[in-house]
Amino acid sequence: MATINIRSDIKDPFYRYKMERLQSKIEGKGNGIxxxxxxxxxxxxxxxxxxxxxxxYFGFELGAQTNNNPADDRWIINGAHEASKLQDYLVGFINKFVLCKKCKNPETEVVIKDGSIVLDCKACGERSDVDLRLKLSGFILKTQPKKGKKDKAERKAARKARENGNGEVKENGNGHGSGGENISENGSNGDDVAIEAGSDDELTRRINAEAQVLDEEIEANDHEWTVDMSDEAVRARQMQLPEDLKQKLVLGDDDDEEGENGGISKYDQLGTWITSEVEVKGGVDKLDDVAIYLKAKELGIETKHRTLLVLVSTIFDDNMAKQVAKRAAMLKNVGTSEKHQKSILGGVERFIGLRAKEKPDIYEQTSKILVSLYNADLLTEDIIIKWGTKASKKYIDIATSKKVRKSAEPFLQWLAEAESDDDDGDSE
Incomplete structure (x- = not known):
């Protein structure tokens, strides 16, 4: 894709700070455009x-609603807006929130301190204040990351800026260097469309709307989305499942793991319901996110971290790396705490490990799957790196656990290098 100068007033074709020209497309009709x-x-x-x-910034300038953190990388503004008009607004954003006020260089970082926003220029050393009267300034202050932690997107972007400033931009332009090129290329690319363009708010709206009539739906449509959950029926269905799903769905020693009197746990009930629905509907892609969440809600485990272990083990197939973006909003609705993230990683271990018994080449997908989960903000750098340091027999046998981590080394190495780059940049 052709690039243009970040500073629109500079016409020099050899100006080193470049960006892609904005590309947009208009979808929908009427009020839904x-x-x-x-x-x-x-x-x-x-x-x-x-x-x-x-x-x-576009939303403030246009007086339109936007989705500010889409899981599937589909950035949306309500209404019809031409790309050329948006490009003009982008110039305003660059002048106010990117360019150094002294040297007009775009090699700046945002620093938030004592309620003020400062642009710290890495080219000339100038630290200039951003006008706090601007609407976006309020948004930046309100959504600033926790102290000591940069926003993931900002950290990635800062690495890109440093590479631009050093004239070391790779040909692929992804700012991650050769170590991350293939990973990004094969990870989530935004082609998969989540519920209503991946909006977390839209998923929540649908869940709340359907939850209001949950009791009536269960009573009226019991044959459609509930199954016999007696211990005998569950065990019988589990014996009929594929080999990679016959193993008990939940491991560990949590108080809420087992059912009453050592019977079938709620997590096993959820897993068995999902596998039954997948069989009836003819594939995991036919299973609706809202139906999954409401089933977990019916069982009272819709926010439990262990629920994510079950979901990761059951709602994906061998195309998981491409399917994560569609499911991200629902998974985040369950929770994103450290425990939740560990359960997701445990689910990945079991997903890969169990399938590898019949499909050894599934190990090649490990890094791609982790990239998709990372890009969807379901996993953080710290949790992933810590997970990669030590194998565990909690979710799968220890030998398989080691193999899964070994297959994740390309992504783990890229993360470690990215962390190192950030540390070097912060210490300058």
Whole structure:
């Protein structure tokens, strides 16, 4: 894709700070019409700013609603807006929130301190204040990351800015170097469309709307989405499942793991219901996110971290790396705490390990799956790196656990290098 100068007033074709020209497409009709900015993530990365800053700025300028953190990388503004008009607004964003006030260089980082926003220029050393009267300034202050932790998107973008400043931009332009090129290429690419463009708010709205009539639906449509959950019926169905799902779905020693009197746990009930529905509907892609969440809610485990272990083990097939983006909003609705993330990683171990018994080449998918989960903000760097340091027999046998981590080394190495780059940049 052709690039343009970040500073629109500079016409020099050899100006080293470049970005892609905004690309947009208009979807829908009538009141449902919306504009999708196809390459906003790439543009925001070139500016060393989170995509949420850019899309929110457009929303303020246009007086339109936006989705500020889409799991599937589909950045949306309500209404129909031409790309050329958005490009003009982007110039305003760059002048106010990117360029150094002294040297006009875009090699700046956002620093938030004592309620003020400062642009710290890595080119000339100038630290200039951003006008706090601007609407986006309020948004930035309100959504700033916790102290000591940069926003993931900002950290990635900052690495991109440093590479731009050193004239070391790789040909692929992804700012991650050769170590991350293949991973990003094969990870979640935004082609998969989540519920209503991946909006977490939309998923929540649907869940709340359907939850209001949950009791009536269960009573009226019992044959459609409930099954016989007696111990005998569950065990019989488990014996009929494929080999990779016959193993008990939940392991560990949590108080809420087992059912009453050592019977079938609620997690096993959820897993068995999902596998039954997949068989009836003819594939995991036919299973609706809202139905899954409501079933977990019916069982009273919709926010339990162990629920994610069951979901990761059952709602994906061998195309998991591409399917994560569609399921991300629902998975985040369950929870994103450290325990929840560990359960997701445990689910990945079992997903890969059990399938590898019949399909050894599934190990090649490990890094791609982790990239998709990471890009969807379901996993953080710290949790992934810690997971990669030590095998565990909690979710799968120890030998298989080691193999899964071994197969994840390309991504783990990329993360470690990215962390090292951040540390070097912060100490300068």
């Amino acid at each position: 919306k504009t999708v900015i196809v390459n906003l993530s790439s543009v925001a990365q070139s500016l060393a700013r989170p995509g949420s800053y850019v899309i929110k």
